[in-house]
Amino acid sequence: MHAMIVIINGGTQGLGAAVAHRLTKDGAGGLLLTGRSRARGEALASELSDRGTPTIFMAADVADPASPERIVARCEERFGTVNGLVNVAALTTRSTIF
Numbered sequence: 001m002h003a004m005i006v007i008i009n010g011g012t013q014g015l016g017a018a019v020a021h022r023l024t025k026d027g028a029g030g031l032l033l034t035g036r037s038r039a040r041g042e043a044l045a046s047e048l049s050d051r052g053t054p055t056i057f058m059a060a061d062v063a064d065p066a067s068p069e070r071i072v073a074r075c076e077e078r079f080g081t082v083n084g085l086v087n088v089a090a091l092t093t094r095s096t097i098f
Helices: 014-025 038-050 067-079
Strands: 005-009 030-035 055-059 084-087
Touching (some): 005 014, 014 038, 030 038, 030 067, 038 055, 055 067
Parallel strands (some): 005 084, 030 055
16 A cells, blocks of 8 residues: 655644654655744754655745645655645734733
């Protein structure tokens, strides 16, 4: 069986990072993480790669209309295919409920 290659938009922290860890545990064949924080993204990609799942990070803002095509192209360039997509990117104020 072919191991899944998955793009995780918003994959550098929180729910996106949790999904990445789970996919690594479940034997994903490769991950492409996107997000706006290069430091967090590269650190997590390195950690997951060290655990045995080839993982790359691509700085991207999914609000940019050109981002989806660039993200898919980068994933196909590195892994040859894309089998899944997890969209957990979101905007937040990181403030109070108000």
